[in-house]
Amino acid sequence: MTLALADNGAMLAVRFLLELTSLVCFAIWAWRVVPNPWRWIAVVLVPVVIGWAWGSFTVPHDPSRSGASDYHTPGPLRLLLELAVFFGAVAALYHARLRRAARGLLVVMVLYQVLAYDRIGWLLSH
Template sequence: MNTTTTELALAYNPVFLGLRFLLELFALYGFGVWGWRKAPGALKYLAVVAIPVVVAVVWGDFATAGDEARSGETTFDTPGPIRLLLEFAVFGGAAAGLWHAGMRKVAQWFLIVLVVYHVAAYDRIWWLLQH
């Protein structure tokens, strides 16, 4: 995206980028809660750390080059539509983990906020679909 387009794009607004960062942190939290509540015995101590770390590594390594909602850099250049599916899988997986962990209201509100965010960030969705 050029600078003019980025300045007008809602998804790249600093407030929106901050909200996106908080949503990503909350998604990792959701995976941690799921790991803690569903892993048996002492394995929960490993799951609460390992599951969010693995998700974060995959989340960070598979990105679309030039995505200004991130650093623009990537370890594995991933086509935009595949990245979008990965994002939906991470966010949806976190919501499903919260639901499965018994935090149904939290999962519902998380999904509502995610839908509103992604509708408002249509410009980034469109960019990903084109790259």
Template sequence: MSSRYGFHPLALGVRFVLELVALACFGLWAWVTASASLRYVSVVAVPLVVAVLWGVFATPDDASRSGGAVIATPGPLRFLLELAVFFGGAAALYAAGFRALAVVLAGVLSVYHLLSWDRVLWLLRH
């Protein structure tokens, strides 16, 4: 019997916060790396593009989301996308010069995904 932690409302709340943190990290990276003339555009555009890709590609019937999908995506591919967004946010934070925070975030993300093993397995099977 699975723990169902990955689908528990508390875990989904933590996941939502981690998603917002990842998007903020992409925005921070855009702010730090963009030229002064593009800074304000990129700080909005980069997280927006990530968020749209994040929301459009989904595995149908994923109980941790609405269950619907704009573009139906196999679970293993969705899991790779999730890893790219979450850990990409940590990498963006690292690239922006916040190395210690990036390492902490990567550790938190690793623990979250280990605790949500039931959802990870669900994705890999769908």
């Protein structure tokens, strides 16, 4: 099965922006929740660790990636990672008391997942 909608350039750009937005949300959470002097470390470390996991645990031959992978990951496990990062960013905003932003991001994340239904199907089948 080839990805149709989720693999087009516009959706890949949206996905990339959502990935960056998620990392920023985790940094905001760290800044607002972690006390000084640890917040400076957490603001850098939390997004770096999440970004590392995002880039390292990939499905071989994923059409949305270069194909390189540090750790070959089954599709359903990768889907769980993606949902944890995307919706974890929503939870991070909510926990950081940015509830209106969290609700807005939740709408965007759900809409993206609905439009990327073919990617979800691809991940579940690999």
